[in-house]
Amino acid sequence: MKEIRIHARAGQGAITTAGILGSAYFIKGMYAYAFPYFGAARMGAPMNAFVRVDDKPVRMRSQIYEPDFVIIVDATLMRGANCLLGLSDKGIAVINHKEGIQAPKPKLKQKIYLVPANKIAQETIGRPLGNTALLGAYAAATGELDLNTMQEAIRERFTGKIQEGNLEAVKQGFEFIINNK
Amino acid sequence: MRAFLEGSKAIANTVSLCRPGVISAYPITPQTHIVEELAQLVADGKLDSQFVNVESEHSAASVVLGASASGVRVFTATSSQGLFLMAEVLFNIAGMRLPIVLTCANRAISAPINIWNDQQDSVSLRDCGFVQLYAENVQEAVDFHLLAYRLAEHKDIMLPVMVCIDGYILTHGIETLDMPEKEKIDKFLPAYQAPYKLDVDNPLTLGFLADPDYYTETRFAMQETHNEALKMLPELFADFSSVFGRNYQCVEKYRLEDAQKAIVAMGSVCGTIKDVVDELRKKGKKVGLLKISALRPFPMQDIYNALKGIPRVAVMDRALSLGSLAPLYSEIKSIFFAKKKAPKIISSFIAGLGGRDITAESIKEIFRQLNQREVVGKFIDLKAELLQDKL
Numbered sequence: 003m004k005e006i007r008i009h010a011r012a013g014q015g016a017i018t019t020a021g022i023l024g025s026a027y028f029i030k031g032m033y034a035y036a037f038p039y040f041g042a043a044r045m046g047a048p049m050n051a052f053v054r055v056d057d058k059p060v061r062m063r064s065q066i067y068e069p070d071f072v073i074i075v076d077a078t079l080m081r082g083a084n085c086l087l088g089l090s091d092k093g094i095a096v097i098n099h100k101e102g103i104q105a106p107k108p109k110l111k112q113k114i115y116l117v118p119a120n121k122i123a124q125e126t127i128g129r130p131l132g133n134t135a136l137l138g139a140y141a142a143a144t145g146e147l148d149l150n151t152m153q154e155a156i157r158e159r160f161t162g163k164i165q166e167g168n169l170e171a172v173k174q175g176f177e178f179i180i181n182n183k
Numbered sequence: 184m185r186a187f188l189e190g191s192k193a194i195a196n197t198v199s200l201c202r203p204g205v206i207s208a209y210p211i212t213p214q215t216h217i218v219e220e221l222a223q224l225v226a227d228g229k230l231d232s233q234f235v236n237v238e239s240e241h242s243a244a245s246v247v248l249g250a251s252a253s254g255v256r257v258f259t260a261t262s263s264q265g266l267f268l269m270a271e272v273l274f275n276i277a278g279m280r281l282p283i284v285l286t287c288a289n290r291a292i293s294a295p296i297n298i299w300n301d302q303q304d305s306v307s308l309r310d311c312g313f314v315q316l317y318a319e320n321v322q323e324a325v326d327f328h329l330l331a332y333r334l335a336e337h338k339d340i341m342l343p344v345m346v347c348i349d350g351y352i353l354t355h356g357i358e359t360l361d362m363p364e365k366e367k368i369d370k371f372l373p374a375y376q377a378p379y380k381l382d383v384d385n386p387l388t389l390g391f392l393a394d395p396d397y398y399t400e401t402r403f404a405m406q407e408t409h410n411e412a413l414k415m416l417p418e419l420f421a422d423f424s425s426v427f428g429r430n431y432q433c434v435e436k437y438r439l440e441d442a443q444k445a446i447v448a449m450g451s452v453c454g455t456i457k458d459v460v461d462e463l464r465k466k467g468k469k470v471g472l473l474k475i476s477a478l479r480p481f482p483m484q485d486i487y488n489a490l491k492g493i494p495r496v497a498v499m500d501r502a503l504s505l506g507s508l509a510p511l512y513s514e515i516k517s518i519f520f521a522k523k524k525a526p527k528i529i530s531s532f533i534a535g536l537g538g539r540d541i542t543a544e545s546i547k548e549i550f551r552q553l554n555q556r557e558v559v560g561k562f563i564d565l566k567a568e569l570l571q572d573k574l
Contacts, residue, residue: 021189021357028187028359037356043212043298059359061320061454063352064542 004146005066006053009085010075013045018159019075019133020051023140026147026155027055035060048079069093071144073136077103086112096139098132115143115179122174127167134168138175142183149176186362190321190353191216193360194286197325199230200368201284201332204255207235207246211265212298213350214288218260240265244272251281252389254380256332260286262350264293266304270311276343277312278401279389282335282375283343284328285313289450290350291537299538300350302450306478306502306510312405314344314412315479317449322360323476324348326429329363329372333419338378340412342405347478349451351538363427371426409480416477433482435474436489438464442471444553445490447515448499449475452534452541459546470550475511483518490515491524495553501535509533509560528553534563 006023010016017038024034036053052066068088077100079085084106086095091110099116108114117139119132126135134156141147149172156168186193195217206225208218224230233250237243240261247257261269266287276283287305291297305315314334318324324346331344348354379387393401413433420431435453438460439445446456453474463470473489473496475482490496498516500509507513512531519525532549535541545563552558 017355024357025187033359034187035356035358037352039351040298059320062458062543063349063356063451063455064545065540067542 003054003056003060003062004071005069006055006071006073007066007069008051008053008073008075009079010049010051011045011079012040012043012047012049014075015131015133016049016051016075019073019137020053022134022155022159023137024053024055025158026137026141026152027053029151029154030147032057033059039065048083071095071140071146073140074098075133075136080106086114094144096136096143098136113143115139115182117175117178119175122178123171126170126174127164132171135171135175135178138172138177139179141172142176142179149173152176184362184364185359187357187359188321188362189216189355189357190324190348191288191355192220193321193325193362194328194348195220195224197328197363197368198258198284198286199224199232200363200365201258201328201372202230202256202374203232203258205233205235205247205250205257206259207237207243207250207257208259208261209237209240209243209265211240211262213290213300213354214260214262214265214286216354217286217288221258240268241272244269244276247283248272248276248279248281251276251283252279252381254375254377254382256336256375257283258285259283260288262288263290263304266308267292270308273308273311273313273343275390277405280341280405281343281389282332282341284331284335285343285345286328287345287347288350288354289347297537298350300352301501301536301538302347302349303502303536305345305347308345309479309510312342313479314342314409314477315347316344316477317347317475318349318353319451319453319474319476320360321353321356321358322429323431324353325360325363326423326427326431329368330419330423330431332372332375333423334412334415336375337415340408340415341378342408342412347450352451361427361429367426371423413477413480413482416480431476432485433475433477434485434489435472435476437472437474439471439473439489439493441469442493443469444495444497444550445471445473445493446497446499446546446549447473447475447486447490447511449478449511450501452499452501455541455543456546459543459550462543463547463550468550478511481514486515487518487522490519490526491522493526495528495530496526497530497532497549497553499532499534499549501533503533503536512559528557530558530561532558532561532563539564
């Protein structure tokens with residue numbers, strides 16, 4: 003079983019991100035369970051979304067405390083909280099880079115990637131919503147999913163122009179990691 | 184068809200294939216996605232149904248009551264305070280023997296206000312006459328709606344059914360399931376033929392005054408019908424299995440065969456317990472789970488048979504009966520009163536109130552505490568530091 007924890011603020015699309023990620027694993031033939039946990043239950047408040055993945059049906063319903071992978075949609079969350087808390091010693095974190103906010107130091111064999119996801123999103127989608135660029139980066143950084151599968155999941159979620167932009171964002175996020183690995 | 188869907192979406196689309204003629208609901212978290220999706224299906228012309236917007240849950244329940252009394256299949260859904268606002272009507276629906284299906288997206292009750300999951304809302308209404316089914320996962324949540332309509336509308340039953348699904352965990356959880364196909368649903372669930380209905384050509388009345396000469400017998404009849412439903416459910420489950428290939432029971436025995444310790448629970452937490460049971464079994468611990476899928480009618484005989492040979496039993500409640508024993512616990516405990524064959528210990532644990540996360544560790548703690556003497560109403564994961572008396 004693999005466990006992924008997403009950090010974001012309510013309204014930043016973390017549930018959609020978790021859903022697309024789970025859907026990519028589903029396309030790959032695996033079982034996934036994607037679910038949110040709201041803190042204050044209002045826009046802007048820190049919240050988590052989670053994805054649990056396995057080759058058999060996922061039954062565990064608790065939140066994720068010791069993730070294999072972490073995706074941080076909003077780097078400002080790292081100011082007030084340790085978003086890498088509980089991350090596996092071999093864990094991988096993919097962070098939406100923000101000027102002036104330093105990434106935490108990786109422990110042991112952990113890997114941390116800073117991705118200019120909002121910049122990619124601005125150029126591809128026209129809005130600074132880095133979620134799908136982060137998903138591309140996630141695929142490349144973890145090796146869990148190939149680019150095609152992730153793009154297939156995007157096609158199932160979006161249509162038209164939005165789909166096109168997001169497909170490009172995923173690709174650029176993916177390539178950013180490949181080129182900087 | 185295999186799909187990866189949000190629980191609410193999966194439920195709404197399945198309910199849609201059941202062809203309800205009237206849907207009425209008032210939005211409340213975490214139920215809202217279900218009726219939002221149904222409203223969308225109606226607006227898009229994909230579902231030929233009358234979606235009645237109302238100003239409160241009391242009205243939503245009243246609308247489906249009236250519609251059902253006129254002989255059409257109906258649907259509504261709610262949570263928490265919304266269910267309580269419906270309560271007065273729900274007793275009427277059951278008393279009028281109207282086969283309504285209601286989804287309760289389980290949520291804690293106020294005050295203090297809390298939008299997260301526990302089961303206090305539906306458990307508090309266990310006496311309202313509805314059949315109550317509790318789902319472990321999205322697949323069950325979907326399938327139970329099909330079973331709900333079949334059971335409710337059976338001419339020998341004619342009772343409403345509440346399908347209880349844990350809020351957020353199942354309503355907002357996206358997971359892999361086999362979505363029931365229209366052809367199979369049509370095979371399993373024929374069109375609703377009301378045995379009696381409000382009809383100007385054949386006038387009758389429902390829920391009319393029953394004075395002391397008659398009232399008792401109406402209640403007796405409902406009690407008898409719940410017993411009848413208990414007998415009918417295994418047949419329905421078998422029929423369901425023959426069409427969809429999935430097997431259900433009023434109680435599910437998970438690795439109980441040689442178990443020395445077992446937890447009794449309802450709803451999505453059963454998945455977590457199963458994982459913990461497997462983990463402990465690998466270490467040689469003889470543990471298991473009894474999952475209660477039907478709280479009403481309460482499958483007492485099944486529970487007795489499942490637990491009578493297990494020395495140590497923990498009942499996990501995600502609701503309270505303030506001032507007394509926890510609701511599920513007191514009912515399980517009463518089954519074994521003065522029975523020769525019975526667990527040595529039946530302990531009561533309270534967990535997961537108002538969305539407090541139930542982790543694998545919480546479950547292990549319950550199994551550990553089963554080594555001790557019987558405990559009653561023990562709260563798991565209680566934060567002692569929040570109980571300090573300081574203002």
